[in-house]
Amino acid sequence: MLAGNARLLMTMPLDDLTDLSDEVLLARYAQGDRSAARVLVLRLSPRVLGYAARLLGDRAEAEDVAQEALVRLWKIAPDWRAGEAQVTTWLYRVVTNLVTDRHRARQRRAATALDEAPEVADATPGAVAQMIEADRMAALDTALAQLPDRQRQAVVLRHIEGMTNPEIAAIMEIGVEAVESLTARGKRALTAILSGQRAALGYEDEGAEA
Numbered sequence: 001m002l003a004g005n006a007r008l009l010m011t012m013p014l015d016d017l018t019d020l021s022d023e024v025l026l027a028r029y030a031q032g033d034r035s036a037a038r039v040l041v042l043r044l045s046p047r048v049l050g051y052a053a054r055l056l057g058d059r060a061e062a063e064d065v066a067q068e069a070l071v072r073l074w075k076i077a078p079d080w081r082a083g084e085a086q087v088t089t090w091l092y093r094v095v096t097n098l099v100t101d102r103h104r105a106r107q108r109r110a111a112t113a114l115d116e117a118p119e120v121a122d123a124t125p126g127a128v129a130q131m132i133e134a135d136r137m138a139a140l141d142t143a144l145a146q147l148p149d150r151q152r153q154a155v156v157l158r159h160i161e162g163m164t165n166p167e168i169a170a171i172m173e174i175g176v177e178a179v180e181s182l183t184a185r186g187k188r189a190l191t192a193i194l195s196g197q198r199a200a201l202g203y204e205d206e207g208a209e210a
Contacts, residue, residue: 022087023080030077041070044088047161048095054156055099057145065102069094085170092157092171100149146193151186158183 017025017039028036048069053062072094073087144152150172157168158179165179172179 154182
């Protein structure tokens with residue numbers, strides 16, 4: 001999107017824009033200042049991508065989500081009303097919804113593919129050990145994805161993104177007490193999910209050292 005406007009990006013030094021707020025930059029972009037959009041991209045893309053990647057566990061999918069969220073931001077820029085919300089709050093909310101849609105699509109695909117899963121051909125001790133280790137890594141990577149959507153979002157925003165409960169409340173459009181409840185329940189659920197997989201993941205025979 002920005003590549004086709006390279007000359008416009010140079011109309012104002014970026015250093016003159018970096019101290020401006022997200023909301024001011026978005027307003028400038030809506031008025032035709034492409035340099036403002038570039039500053040916003042450089043500022044927000046890493047955060048949006050990181051958030052999506054942690055919820056999805058897939059970098060490629062996260063990049064698609066981040067790009068879609070930013071495209072939506074550019075589309076609503078002309079109608080943005082300063083003071084109604086922070087750009088980051090709106091953007092995280094969009095990413096959250098896009099990620100939720102992708103999780104639901106994954107679940108549908110997984111349910112359809114269950115009957116088509118191939119049998120494991122090699123069950124030698126070495127192969128079994130490798131599968132167990134791979135399963136453990138997968139369990140860690142996907143533990144968050146197994147939580148209910150709202151719990152997963154609250155846990156990631158609070159404990160990974162480092163946001164405050166009021167900020168999370170604004171993103172999720174709920175009260176602060178609800179955020180606290182979701183976070184606490186999400187942490188308990190994560191513990192239960194991983195605990196319930198001890199035998200399946202090969203921890204049962206490792207005793208207290210597991």
